[in-house]
Every structure is written in structure tokens, then in C-alpha cells.
Amino acid sequence: MLKEFSHLYIGILNEYDLISSKLFRGSSVDFEDCLMLVKTRKNKIDIKHFEQHFKELASYDIAEKRISGNLEHFLELLREEKLHD
Numbered sequence: 001m002l003k004e005f006s007h008l009y010i011g012i013l014n015e016y017d018l019i020s021s022k023l024f025r026g027s028s029v030d031f032e033d034c035l036m037l038v039k040t041r042k043n044k045i046d047i048k049h050f051e052q053h054f055k056e057l058a059s060y061d062i063a064e065k066r067i068s069g070n071l072e073h074f075l076e077l078l079r080e081e082k083l084h085d
Helices: 015-025 028-040 047-058 064-080
Strands: none
Touching: 015 028, 015 047, 015 064, 028 064, 047 064
């Protein structure tokens, strides 16, 4: 939350939400953006926490199976970049 008024809530996406929203779309540019974000903020992003967060969000989507494939592809990219075990 950035600011809350009586009838208005202003929020900012955190790293987990930003990566998740880009991976839901899943274009090659989105994967590159997410990799860059993890590289630059690697000390602040817990990949295990992100993975749980993403799976929870995906469970609400009608295309859960397709979206889960995007997560697996992204985790593989992270492993290739030595950013995840």
C-alpha cells in the first residue's frame, strides 16, 4: 500500500506480483524482463516464496495449466542463469 483514503486505496506492485503478471502473459520480452528483475534484485527476491505466490495466483485462472508452464519455463531460465537451484 502506498496511500489509503476513505474510498480509495493506492497500491504498488511488489516484485512477486510484477513478475507474476508478466509471466501470466508469457511473451519472450516478459521472460527477459523478469530475468532482469531477478538479476538486479536477487538479494530481495526469494524464489521459493515467488513460486508459491505464483502457483496460488495461477490456481484462480481458467488457464492454470498454460500459466504453470510459463512458471516452469521461467524457473528453468533461472537455473540456466545460476539464479535458482
